[in-house]
Amino acid sequence: MKADHALLPQGLQVRSWHFRNRVVMPPMVTLRDPVSADGIAWYRRHAEGGPAMVIIEATGVPRFERDLTAAALQPLVAAIHGAGALAGIQLFPVDFGTDRDVGVLTRGEIAGIVAQFAVAARICREAGMDAVEPHGAHGYLLNRFFSPADNPRRDGYGRSLADRMRFGLEVVRAIREAVGEDLMLFYRHTPVKDGSYGLDESLPFARELVAAGVDVLDISPSSFEAPGDRAAPFRELGVPVVAVGNLDLPGRAEEALSEGRADLVAVGRGQIADPDWAAKAIRDDWSAITACTKCNRLCFGNLRRRVPIACSVWPGASAEA
Template identity: 40%
Template structure:
């Protein structure tokens, strides 16, 4: 059975260990969404003798899809050189580099983007203040192309992988959740219809980048809100996402962050990720306030997940991985 420091190869991309740095927003970009020297230093510190896979924080695919004026962007070819410096920095330190691409949908604000936010339907994400307008069919199709263009830019910048953000109440999650999608066309209604747009995005991304890059999907596998997506739904959704072209499912939950603050234990989404793994038959990432190396090693050894995300602990101590290696070696 694999352990925390065994390598993992997924379709030709080799990860030196099973630890993932998940995407955590830093809001340190320029107002145009450009990479800064701060990003280079920040991610180099984490990548050095660090995780096997480093997922860079969410980058917006269009200006109307950002959630802050200091969020990283991937909406224009002019941003590729800065992103290339970032990818090169991460890879030179030994980690595989992944870029998360996203559109906020209803989670942004009119004040920020200068227009009414868009979504699957005219329903706000629970807990968010903005009422969006429903996207027209031609706009949905254009957005799929925009995701694909963002992935192409990530590839041009030298990233090993892209992660499509489909969790936490962002646009793709707004289509999947019945709490935010009341459409009556073929993008709404049944679970299969609500998955249509995310699957179109996945296929468009795969077509744009070919087979050279890994495609990850940040999967909102439980809305943690009555009437929303449940773990049982996730078992039906996961194989559909895998069939559309996803290589790795990064399993999280909470619609717009709802419900996650109730958890204090380590690995609060790991058992959910294990269910998703069995259903989809592809590698999964477990997440949820993981901080103890022995716990992280155990969930890998037990075969619950293939990779384990350690976020806040690595932010607090960029040497967490090196210290974990020494600790586990001393226990053998």
């Protein structure tokens, strides 16, 4: 039975986009090509399970200058929309699985990456996507530019907070300039990195991101073992915030909303373990959910082994691999 006061089932309007409820499927690298038949089947199944939005996994912006055309993306977007969910995609500054050294990237290369984000966003808009999300979290390139412990630069992209914010802000401004108001712009940021930065720097950064055109802040702790949602302090910035991290446990997601810590909740491994997690949580039918055991064997484990992710409790995950 659905409690009358439940917030999970309530819709949310973000500019012209309607979220049918408060559940988001966060970006998760599958090591299936998202535009392949397997990839499309994966995302269709997860959209059918009831979340308001599915964010497609971290996808390197260089790919949009190669094979990721609007035509290639359209069937994937149609599969997600056909199941009633909004479609977003996380944009990654380099091909996923490769990396660049913060200290040696030239200013020209930084400008090149910023331009590639703009190209990618334009193609996503053309493909009918609802949102793009630069991956600024988890110790990857954009996050390392922000992090003083990881950024040795002295050229306007390092040292002061204003300079460490620059790369991320340039990405956001370039996307906004490329697509106008036609896409929602999410930004994923890790709020605290021990020994490097804290909320005293993350909050001013988030404020600048919003001023530069970010519509939704996706606040993700740096470790999947971190104790859940850390989005609450960002709610004062005037845009919806997404909380993520172990919110699949009964009551946790609803509590994050009812206690005012988030506007949207992202459930990752919980929705891999039970693709119908959202529908069941929304009707308050927790006993029907096949719970994620947090074994991390075939999701994170397969990522480490570089084979398509699967799940020890959802057999459907490997059937599509």
